[in-house]
Amino acid sequence: MIAVENQAVVSENAIPKEASDEFTVPESNAFGQSFRDYEGSVRLSIVENCYRLHHINQTYDFVKRTREEYAKLNKAEMSIWEAIELLDDFVDESDPDLDEPQIQHMLQTAEAIRKDYPNEDWLHLTALIHDVGKVLYFPQFGSLPQWAVVGDTFIVGCAYDKSIVYRKYLEENPDYNSPAYNTKLGVYSEGCGLENVLLTWGHDDYMYLVLKASETTLPPAALFIIRYHSLHPMHLEGGYQYLMNDEDRENLKWSKLFCKYDLYSKSKVHIDVEKVKPYYESLIKKYFPEKIRW
Numbered sequence: 001m002i003a004v005e006n007q008a009v010v011s012e013n014a015i016p017k018e019a020s021d022e023f024t025v026p027e028s029n030a031f032g033q034s035f036r037d038y039e040g041s042v043r044l045s046i047v048e049n050c051y052r053l054h055h056i057n058q059t060y061d062f063v064k065r066t067r068e069e070y071a072k073l074n075k076a077e078m079s080i081w082e083a084i085e086l087l088d089d090f091v092d093e094s095d096p097d098l099d100e101p102q103i104q105h106m107l108q109t110a111e112a113i114r115k116d117y118p119n120e121d122w123l124h125l126t127a128l129i130h131d132v133g134k135v136l137y138f139p140q141f142g143s144l145p146q147w148a149v150v151g152d153t154f155i156v157g158c159a160y161d162k163s164i165v166y167r168k169y170l171e172e173n174p175d176y177n178s179p180a181y182n183t184k185l186g187v188y189s190e191g192c193g194l195e196n197v198l199l200t201w202g203h204d205d206y207m208y209l210v211l212k213a214s215e216t217t218l219p220p221a222a223l224f225i226i227r228y229h230s231l232h233p234m235h236l237e238g239g240y241q242y243l244m245n246d247e248d249r250e251n252l253k254w255s256k257l258f259c260k261y262d263l264y265s266k267s268k269v270h271i272d273v274e275k276v277k278p279y280y281e282s283l284i285k286k287y288f289p290e291k292i293r294w
């Protein structure tokens with residue numbers, strides 16, 4: 001067991017096998033289409049435009065500067081639930097599978113994982129908060145454009161993974177032709193650990209920074225899930241192995257497990273927020289101080 005003082009205890013090797021009614025991936029998404037079909041989605045033009053801007057603008061330099069700015073955590077002081085409620089008003093332009101407010105997506109993910117892993121309450125809370133970083137879009141948090149908030153992530157500062165969606169638009173990113181950034185290892189060294197790489201800037205890494213400074217008692221696996229949950233070249237295609245260390249390989253089991261619920265629980269059927277709120281508020285109370293810095 002990994003036991004850090006005051007920290008939730010997570011079984012070391014074992015992903016708990018308590019799932020009695022294990023979530024099966026539905027055949028089609030909220031629009032009756034295949035999941036993650038970036039060529040055929042009914043949302044194609046919105047999604048493609050979002051990724052075009054994302055890929056052109058997410059340079060190593062942009063990521064570094066923006067991350068440094070947000071690491072100051074001087075935008076707001078509020079509770080987790082207050083931030084979640086803001087997302088009642090946010091639809092993600094990068095998502096080919098859903099056009100519902102993000103509060104619904106977060107609750108759908110949390111309820112699906114809770115059903116299969118009823119005793120891992122830290123996993124329920126991780127699912128609930130995994131996309132809260134999308135508050136970056138709101139004025140109080142700097143009004144970032146959607147291309148700097150949402151979308152699958154990839155690692156910057158080294159060669160672009162071959163499985164990145166809409167990869168052709170990366171040819172217009174200035175880093176594409178930079179010899180410092182376009183080799184296999186780029187600015188990194190073999191096995192340096194994912195903690196030491198820069199990802200495209202967005203809701204994942206922002207929430208990770210917020211969590212790290214928050215004095216949360218969530219386990220390290222929760223922080224790993226949050227930071228890498230959109231790194232699908234790693235989850236779905238086995239990419240970036242050469243940058244991982246042993247700890248990353250351990251944690252990857254958790255983020256792969258999480259990924260299934262995140263990607264495939266999307267539905268038009270809404271969850272009654274008021275009904276589930278008391279449960280999630282009790283988890284927030286257990287794992288977080290009342291107000292945290294954003």
Ligand SMILES: O[C@H]1[C@H](O)[C@@H](O)[C@H](O)[C@@H](O)[C@H]1O
Pocket residue numbers: 092094095096131150151152153229230231232
């Ligand atoms: O469109 C989605 C969305 O922006 C998610 O929040 C992100 O985690 C996914 O990876 C991405 O595919």
Ligand SMILES: [Fe+2]
Pocket residue numbers: 130131203229230
């Ligand atoms: Fe996300």
Ligand SMILES: [Fe+2]
Pocket residue numbers: 105109130131262
């Ligand atoms: Fe999500």
